[in-house]
Amino acid sequence: MQQKLFSFLFTCLLLISVSYGQDFQVSGRVTSQADGNPIANVTVRVQGKNLSSQTDADGSYTIRAAEGNVIVFRSLGYKERSITVEKMSTINIQLEAEEGSIDEVLVVGYGSGNNIGSVVGSQVTVRAKDIAGKPAPNAIEALQGKVPGLSVMTSNGEPSTTQSIRLHGSGSLGASSTPLFVIDGIPVGSGSILSTNPDDWESITVLKDASATSIYGSRAANGVIYFKSKKGKASERATITASAMKGYNNLATKNMMDQMMNSKELQAYWLETGFRTQAQIDEINQTFGHNETVWGDYYYKKNTGLDQYNLNISGGSEKMQYYISSAYYDQEGIMYRSNFDRVTLRSNLSATLNDWIKAGLNLSGGYDKRMSNPYGGNSLNGALSLMALPWYSPFDENGNEYYEERIPGLDAYSPKYLADKNLNEGVNKQFNPTIFLQVQPYKGLTLKSTAGMDYFDYRISALRLPSYLGNLNNGSASEEYQTGILKTITNTIDYRTLIHNVHDISMMIGQEATDYDESSFSASGSGLTDDRLTLLGQTIANGRGVGSSKSEYAYNSYFGRLGYSYNAKYLLDLSLRTDASSRFGKNNRKATFWAAGVSWKAKSEKFLQDVSWLTDLTIKASIGTQGNSAIGNYQSLATVGSINYDGAPGWGVSSPGNPNLAWEQQTKTTLGVRASFLNQINLDVEVYKRVTDNMLVSVPYPYTSGFSSITSNVGSLENKGIDVQFSANAFRSEKFYFTPYVNFNYNQQKITELFQDKEYWIVPNTGLSWAVGKPVEFFFPVQAGVNPDNGLMQWYVPGENISDSNFDPNNVTTTFNAVDLQQSTGLRRDAPFTGGFGFTSGYNGFYLDMDFAFVKGKYMINNDLYFFSNPYQFRGYNQIRGVRDYWKEPGDQTRYPKFGQVHQFDTGLLEDASFLRLKGLRFGYNIPKKLLSGQKFFKSASVYYVGRNLWTKTKYLGPDPEVDSNLALGVNPNTKQSSLGIQLQF
Incomplete structure (x- = not known):
């Protein structure tokens, strides 16, 4: 009996072991829980066995496993997930992003993008929670102090101002040092960011080193700032988000204002220096009383208003996702005639038409009104108003403000009167559509075409009313219209394959054409006599003037990238790009830029896997070239202009041109280390060297040559330094x-x-x-x-x-x-x-x-x-x-x-x-x-x-x-x- 029982148990165990020991192929797709997009480079490993695989660009994977095995899915920036294999050969899962993790897929320059853990290039991402909900009209300020190496300065308090931005110092002595701005893959001007709603950005990524930027070639010498707009989430019911914010504005600092002398101090100083006698001081006090006006508090308004309202709807089915938003922003500046009023609309749609075609359409539009205080420089109606004597008062003895009368002693009109009688306003209409079509004819191969446009229509109106007492019955008016359109078409072929579960190879080639056209015209006139009749047609004939301008440029580019990863441990990235620009001489229009980057995920090595306190250790290095063409459009050409000689119109050479003018080129080398300790402490350290050659500089020449300067390729400049980024989850509990x-x-x-x-x-x-x-x-x-x-x-x-x-x-x-x-x-x-x-x-x-x-x-x-x-x-x-x-x-x-x-x-x-x-x-x-x-x-x-x-x-x-x-x-x-x-x- 015991022998039979033993035989029965042995047979059962044998059957179980056979059942569990039979491996079969498991396949599936890994997507993001947030938006349903595929996640590439996810490590797929069978627990307890030396079996691993990785997902491709479409998030697909295959691996051998047996029933009862546990498959672990792991990717940087996502929560690890384990699945027990049952009697199924297909396992599709979604990964949840870790709180505080950066963007899951980064499009480092065309193509389908990579998981952040497999990106060789240097980049820093600022996410939506750090961008939205700030009392600032544009999103660029959210980068200040958040990205090491990126200098962001707001140079004045006008609500419509755009920030000054530099990455790793000024890279040129003559050309611009502003980074390239890209919205959803389409290059745009920096002014376009002001006409968009910060709440619409999912993330802003700053591409810093050559490996990340060289693929953008012609305009990437100063770095690239990539704006990714929000999208709907797959298989999620519509979510409506509404927000409202109301606040006020004041001077950020009163350092200058607080240093000015008051009446007692100034009069004592005048007596001490002999500038005024006591009798003269007594006469001043008798005439103006003992006023104590703080002119800064008068010329700079207090508690001016700020209003911001946002409404967006997002969601989608498995086949289609959508994000629709509208926003209103209104900020009154602290100086008179300073204001910014904006309305924005956005609609992002993406659809999976079938198993191999995906399409998307992003529409973004903005309408804003801008007013800027005109009294800068040496104006006593602006910053120099603090020099006004403190015993003068803008109010009469009854407390009424002087309006149409000049302020006694100061002999100036009030800033409120000047603002009411001298009107100016800029109205901007912005439109940024993007459309793409993505085709995957078979696994691993992706063909994508993207077309986008950056369009603006800006109207500037200025009017001095005829009733203005400073120039009574001689009003003036002017109108100027500026229109610009930047069109970009990009086509890419992207192929990715995983060989033997260890060799991850990606290849991408592409072509891009960019065309820009800007024109303007203006008209002005004077002699207006009635505040009710202020159109240009009412100005007098001999007081009129007209003007116009036109400017164009174009780029044509071809580029490619080769990426290789061995066992998700050793990574290589190579890129090459050729650009042709209309801005340079016909013999030098083309330039080629290249980059090479390597990354070693040292933590994956066996000798570090058991070091429990070291969560991650990655070492990166890159070298490459970028170009700068940020100069005027016709510097290489000899140009003529109209002149007036002896009362007759004529033509004259206004610029000699430079047919040998060529690209400004930059070589950048970067070495970086990224480490994580105890899964709580993160440290990034990068050192770089940035060398600029053939700088585009306006070289001075003797006036006897007939010209004061000629734009040429001369000289070289070096920037080198270190970036350090540290963060820690110091405390974390429920x-x-x-x-x-x-x-x-x-x-x-x-x-x-x-x-x-x-x-x-x-x-x-x-x-x-x-x-x-x-x-x-x-x-x-x-x-x-x-x-x-x-x-x-x-x-x-x-x-x-x-x-x-x-x-x-x-x-x-x-x-x-x-x-x-x-x-x-x-x-x-x-x-x-x-x-x-x-x-x-x-x-x-x-x-x-x-x-x-x-x-x-x-x-x-x-x-x-x-x-x-x-x-x-x-x-x-x-x-x-x-x-x-x-x-x-x-x-x-x-x-x-x-x-x-x-x-x-x-x-x-x-x-x-x-x-x-x-x-x-x-x-x-x-x-x-x-x-x-x-x-x-x-x-x-x-x-x-x-x-x-x-x-x-x-x-x-x-x-x-x-x-x-x-x-x-x-x-x-x-x-x-x-x-x-x-x-x-x-």
Whole structure:
């Protein structure tokens, strides 16, 4: 009996082992739970066996397994998922993105894109939650302080302003250093970003190294910023998201305003310097009373409005997905005649027509009205209004504001009156459609055609009403229309295959054609006499004028990429692109750019797999070339213009052209290490060297040649530095999380060659110099301080080579000469240190996010200070308190010389404009889902507060340190915002 029982059990075990030991082929498709898109390069492994595979570009995989085996699906940026094999040969699964993970599929330059873990090139992605819901009209500011190596500056407080952007320093001395902007695969101008809704972006990815950017060739020398718009999710019912935000604007900093003297201080200073007698002061007080006007509070409005409303609908079936949105944004500037009012619409549709055809159509349109304050520069109606004497008042004794009367003493109209009588407005219509057709005739092969357009129609209207008392019965009007259209057609063939489950090979070839056409015309007239009749037709004949312009350029490009991965451990990426541009001479229109990148996922090595504290270790290296063609459209051509000679019209050569003009080329080398520790701490470190050759520079020539300059390919420039990015999940539990981050860049610039064998060149009227072996530096007479014996300002006498700084205290002079005393100050034009830090945190539904941005080593010529600290030159105007520190008697150690000396254009105006700024603060509460579970109307709800530029730390004495310029003069300073918002999802 025991023997029979033993035999029976042995037979059962044998049958079970046979059953489970029979392998069969399992296949399927891996897609994203978020949007249903396929995920490439997912590692598919049979647990406990040396069997693994990877998904291809379509998310498909095959692997051998047996019933009862566990298959593990793993991909960077997604939660790991395990499936037990049953009696089935097909397993389709969806992976859920990890919270805080970056974009799952990155289109690094055409083709079908790669999983972020298999991308060789260097890139940083900012996701939707960090972009939307900010009190700013465009999304570019969301990148400030978030991307190491990317400098983002908002140079003025106009709501319609676009940011200044540079990646890894200024890459050229003559051509633009602005990155290439791409929306859903179509290149666009930077102005297009202002006409789109930040809430529509799923992500913004900054492509940084040659491996990532060289495929864009002709315009990628300064990096690429890729905007990916939101799409609907597959097999999900329609989701409606509505949000509203309302807030107000104020000056971001009052540094300049707070330094101005009040009435008591200024009158005491005048008495002390002998500018006014006590009797004259008494007469002033008797005439104007004891007013104490803070003119900054009058010319800069307080608590101006900001409104933002968003509504979008997304969803889809298995075959079709959609995302439809509408938004309204309205921000009033703090200066009069400053406003931005915008409406945007977007419709993104994608459809799987059958098993091998997919199509999509993205439509984006914007309509906005822009007004900008016109009183910049040396205007007493703008930034220099702070010089108005504090005892003058814009209100009469009854508290009524002077409107049609000039302000007594100041002899100026109120800014409100000027705004009402001098009208200007820009109206922009933006349209950005994109359509694509994707065909997969058989597995691994993808053919894709994409066509897109970047179109704008901009109308500028200006009107000075005839009733304006400053020019009564002589009103004027002008109209200008600008239209531009950038058309791009791209065709690619993409093939991907996986051989023996270890050799992942991808190949892509493509062609792209770009054509741009811009035209404008304008008309103006004067002599209007009635506020009701202000059209151009009412102007007088002899006061009219007309103008027009036209400009075109085109590119034709061919490109290819080869990618190889061995066992998802060793990765290689090669790219090649040939561009032809109409901007260059006919013999030099074509240029070829290339890149090579390698990546080693060291954590996958056996000797590191058991190191539990090391979650990930990836080493990357790349080298490649990019091109820059960001110059005028006709620099290579000799052009003519109309002239008037002896009363008769004629023609004359206006530009000699340069038939040998060619591409500016750049070579960039990058080495990076990415590491993750304990699955909590992330660290990215990259070092780079960026060399620009054949720079496109306007080379000066003697006027005897008939021309002042000719655009040529000359000189070379080097930028090298390091990017560091750190983040950590410091605390994380079911109720609480705290995730800090820090990133920074150090960039060192050096000019290695100039033109005409020059060792240095002083850039006229800029206060800057170019010198071989140095970065772009400020070039000014250098103050040596006030002579304590006689109270005269001293300047260092330059050495024999004025491109070197000479601060010899024994070689100074008290005689100022702007030409003879100019020399290198040793101070850089571009800041070497930029970065940001902050954190995201939450507890039991509440959340608090803070983002800081900083710039260190930034200097700027504060031209406003020439007016605000020049009491002898501008007697009768208010000045800063600092001028009271002036020399009075021998032995005084003072900042300013004795009264009677004029403040010169020297390093006394050159200030440290480094700053630390709280760029964003967000505090809110997500209403718990259990409170919403009893109904089917709301899916989620949240309320929040959001602030921008709430706090600034700087030594700069001007209106705003964030101005990205060598010289600041009368700028409309940055603003800070505080807003309350609500978001509902249905």
